[in-house]
Amino acid sequence: MAILFVLLVLMLTETVTSQSSNHINNTNTLILEFCGSIAPKSALNFNKNRNSTLNDIRSQLLNQNKLYATAQDLSGGDSVFAAAQCRNYLTVDQCVACFDAGFSVLVSCSVGNGAYVLFYNCFIRYEDFNDFYNNPSVSQDGTGAPYSSCGNQPSSITNYNQVVDGFLLQISDATPKTSNLYVASTRQFTSENATVYGIAQCLETTNKSSCKTCMDRANDKLNDCLPNTEGWFFDMGCFARYSETPFFNDNQTIDITSILKDTFELKGAVNFSYKDLQLATNNFSEENILGKGGFGEVFKAILNDQSVVAVKKLQVQHARAKEEFENEVKLISNVHHRNLLRLLGWSIDGSDLLLVLEYMPNGSLDRYEDFNDFYNNPSVSQDGTGAPFSSCGNQSSSITDYNQHVDDFLSQIRDATPKTSNWYVASTRQFTSENATVYAMAQCLETTNKTSCKTCMDRAYDKLNDCLPNTEGRFFDMGCFARYSETPFFNDNQTIDITSILKGNSSKVGKIAGAVGGAVLFLFVILFWFLYRLRKKSKKAEQDNSELKGAVNFSYKDLQLATNNFSEENILGKGGFGEVFKAILNDQSVVAVKKLQVQHARAKEEFENEVKLISNVHHRNLLRLLGWSIDGSDLLLVLEYMPNGSLDRFLWGKAWKLFEKRIHIKFIDESLNLNEHEREHVMKIIEIALLCTQSPVSNRPTMSEVVLMLQEGQSVGQRQLTRPTFVNNQDRRIHIGSSMNSIGARNVYTKRKENEATQQLHSKKTEEK
Secondary structure: OHHHHHHHHHHHHHHHHHHHHOOOOOOOOEEEEEEOOOOOOOHHHHHHHHHHHHHHHHHHHHHOOOOEEEEEEOHHHOOEEEEEEEOOOOOHHHHHHHHHHHHHHHOOOOOOOOEEEEEOOEEEEEEOOOHHHOOOOEEOOOOOOOEEEEOOOEOOOOOHHHHHHHHHHHHHHHHHHOOOOEEEEEEEEHHHOEEEEEEEEEOOOOOHHHHHHHHHHHHHHHHHHOOEOEEEEEEOOEEEEEEOOOOOOHHHOOOHHHHHHHOOOOOOOEEOOHHHHHHHOOOOOHHHEEEEOOOOEEEEEEOOOOOEEEEEEEEOOOOOHHHHHHHHHHHHHHOOOOOOOOEEEEEEEOOEEEEEEEOOOOOOHHHHOOOOHHHOOOOOOOOOOOOOEEEEOOOEOOOOOHHHHHHHHHHHHHHHHHHOOOOEEEEEEEEHHHOEEEEEEEEEOOOOOHHHHHHHHHHHHHHHHHHOOEOEEEEEEOOEEEEEEOOOOOOHHHOOOHHHHHHOOOOOOOOOOOOOOOHHHHHHHHHHHHHHHHHHHHHHHHHHOOOOOOOEEOOHHHHHHHOOOOOHHHEEEEOOOOEEEEEEOOOOOEEEEEEEEOOOOOHHHHHHHHHHHHHHOOOOOOOOEEEEEEEOOEEEEEEEOOOOOOHHHHHHHHHHHHHHOOOHHHHOOHHHOOOHHHHHHHHHHHHHHHHOOEOOHHHOOOHHHHHHHHHHOOOOOOOOOOOEOOOOOOOOOEEOOOOOOHHHHHHHHHHHHHHHHHHHHHHHHHHHO
């Protein structure tokens, strides 16, 4: 009987162990395979090196108890570099079994110089270069990655989306913070007696920044799978998966709570209980909403001690939400000012991110300020004023070129008003051929200042410009009023000469009374001095109206002819404020013409600023200003023509190439004689600038991140920099994230090979001669 009992216990133990180990799927189902299309120099030699490299990796996995290994074989000029990675929940034998399954697939790829296979349990890749170890996204041939797939069975669990969303976010945040860039965890639903399993893993040879970027993409894609019960994501640098079906053992999880907690602790700020805040806000009810902040809603909350606070609730909408939350917490906790709300605490629960702030009763801060500000700042208000307002007539004008002429007229009104002593202008514009007149006036509140008046006039101009070609329009804001109409609303003798105002106030020279005797000579000296000062001021006024020494005032018609009426074929590109055209002048010289169309109130001012900047600053990396032209709303700059691409290819292209070699210190002018600390600071600024030019735009940092990097001395060395869009890719490997597909990549590679072959043939013919 005892023997029977022992046998029964052993059988039960074996059954339990078997069931536990069965959580790992040992079938090694193939998910993805890719075989490159670029042929090696010698297929026979390359395949030999590939097999040798893969056998070396297998030996490392089997004999050195590894789950990640790399190897290479450089024999015969056909280099092969390979890497293999197994999920950390596998045993060595299971890892080798998965590798063998991948090996059998890879050996069938006999034409390409690169390939990879992906299973749920492992990943194998080989190439003829080793850059992919540290930068997995680089490839000579399009790999098609990233990939993602979702199950087709929705979950029946209550609040499934919210809970699993928070779970996946924690996994993606924790993975780059572990030593081996791997996380496996579970999230239980006690009431439903269910568990969700999740893992994430980055290539071990990549860096923390690249892993984080890949995890952000994984989180976004897996979030799209919800409420389905499973989903997986793969990119060349990472893999992530979740499922309600177990695929690793429960004792193989990693405590991610401690990982996340260690990276997010605030001094002086209390970590509130989520349930306490939920209760204090009456479950975040509509009645408790105070307003909407930068990233979410703000609720009034009454804590257990009856103190009143404001709770800002942020719902996670994307992978970077938690990072933005942390930035906001750090900002508020580190900056103290009498006009900033005090941070009292914070709370994180799944996808809900909460800030607990000081509560300000009876509205916002401006109610406590002395409220006579509207004299000088008319736009300030304790209650919504609804301003600005604008209205347009419903009758269109029949006058030829009405829009262009009235637009120019209104821009003159806008510019002149802030330059008068009483902030008021009334003027007319006549259309002789049509026997018609347009009346216009503008006025700012007299107690305001010139800057406020100018700002209000800019808004007025924009709104009235929208009324054209209607015969009348009105604009009102708390600091100004403007109107135009074909119907007279003031007398013709009540206009103000705005031409003199726009040209600038001429200085007056006092008349010196005659004198007798030896005083005459003294008076002549004084008069000469005054005339000299007058001439000097007059020259300065002329410079203020964009008259440039050395810059020619070109005829608009000549430039129109030189650019073939600004045709599409002549477009070189688009600059900061408009299009740039190639132009051939009458003397057959080639120039670049930058055309700025007036789109808003400040366009002419921006044009003048750009003219002044280029005319006054001389540098070998700045295009030379040859001339300019103004015709109505068209503002033109005539610039030196630079063939074979734009300036950024010469400037930032050089910076990028130096950075790739980690010698961007050479980009700094040696004549500056910087010390070591200054050199490091300038190099960091170059790196930040390159970070801001990455493609795609989503890889670029936000302005708040740039400010933090500059203020706190953070380095961008840990962040992966990708090549800017303007760097020539003709002789570079293609990044998967670029807009070029695999065909485009092959074309670039083929073109490079053709150029090399042509050069070799040319050299051979030269030798024969």
